[in-house]
């Protein structure tokens with residue numbers, strides 16, 4: 234549309250009222266290099282913190298000294314105006330940086346605007362005036378700068394450390410490995426990202442660790458796992474990884490960031506300790522077996538002689554020897570577990586029958602507590618019968634160990650959602666929330682004055698946990714301090 238180059242038209246009341254509320258900013262006369270301001274919108278006045286009277290009728294760069302920029306520079310306001318005049322086409326400056334006085338203290342701030350300039354033609358078809366639309370994008374730019382800075386900070390941190398840092402997107406594709414990863418593996422980041430890291434996992438750890446890793450993407454919670462990875466010298470190193478879910482600002486899941494440390498030395502010293510415990514336990518068992526048989530021979534002799542006192546003392550000695558044997562077997566089991574020598578002998582059997590046997594055994598051995606067994610429906614499971622028996626016995630003996638004499642212990646077994654759920658409930662001292670998640674760790678014992686007087690090494694629950702895990706079951710405890718605890722485990726039916 235052609236418009237007349239009529240200054241009085243712009244200064245008319247009608248035009249003023251119309252343009253005042255326009256989303257556009259200025260009407261400028263194309264009288265380069267002055268660019269007289271013919272009309273201005275409220276929108277623009279708010280943006281530049283000016284009154285209409287201060288700028289109307291002035292040249293643009295007279296009203297805003299310094300805003301013209303270098304006319305030879307592509308990104309200056311002046312050069313944009315000149316392009317509109319010569320090309321007769323609209324022109325846009327995508328980002329225009331401007332120092333602006335924001336308050337009456339004279340304080341200056343850098344603002345970022347976009348600047349769109351459009352031509353208005355006179356009757357001869359020449360560019361007579363310009364319409365300018367200035368939009369404030371300072372908020373968006375500052376946000377982008379903040380993101381860039383935080384990204385840069387993260388990279389400096391991640392690249393400078395010896396911790397192995399990696400990131401994956403929401404589909405579990407690796408999207409970042411820091412330099413420590415390349416130093417360890419001798420592989421380029423690109424290579425590692427193209428699933429190269431999976432190729433480097435130890436064959437024995439691959440399936441287990443990938444399960445931990447990929448399962449985390451389903452629940453989007455933290456993950457924790459160790460694995461061996463081949464280094465550039467062809468040796469396996471143990472890494473311990475901790476992963477945290479990442480989230481986009483809109484709350485959607487972004488993937489994971491993981492930090493791993495080298496725990497090879499710890500693993501080796503653990504191995505030495507295990508070997509040592511295993512060796513000591515073996516050595517201790519031999520004399521114990523001899524002691525036990527001597528005690529039994531003496532017992533028979535004392536019985537024959539009718540020496541009641543000796544019989545009862547030898548009986549106590551025999552019990553102590555049995556206790557010691559159980560403890561030593563516990564340690565042997567731990568070291569077997571660690572070196573993956575524990576063998577699960579799967580057979581189909583009825584859990585109800587096993588619990589019946591446990592009941593008879595318990596009633597014969599535990600007189601200090603009231604142990605109540607709920608009736609159990611026939612429940613066929615495919616599991617290692619002896620090991621499951623060991624777990625139930627362990628839970629019952631713990632319940633007796635950690636609850637007052639004559640209190641009740643309840644044992645039950647039900648079927649829920651295709652799983653057998655065995656529970657052992659006591660009325661004991663209970664377990665605090667901080668201790669609950671750690672009970673199944675190796676050598677973990679709750680530290681308390683009462684506990685100090687109760688013998689134990691903190692391996693019973695660890696062994697039980699490992700046995701149940703190897704059956705694809707779950708084991709956990711629920712408890713309230715001073716109100717008792719219930720231990721549960723499940724087995725697939």
Ligand code: ADP
Pocket residue numbers: 631632635636659661662663664672677678679680684688689690691692693694695718
């Ligand atoms: P131990 O009994 O030899 O110390 P466990 O592995 O069987 O080792 O148990 C670990 C710890 O868990 C115990 O030291 C005890 O503090 C706590 N605990 C186990 N069972 C119970 C229970 N029924 N009530 C309260 N605390 C328990």
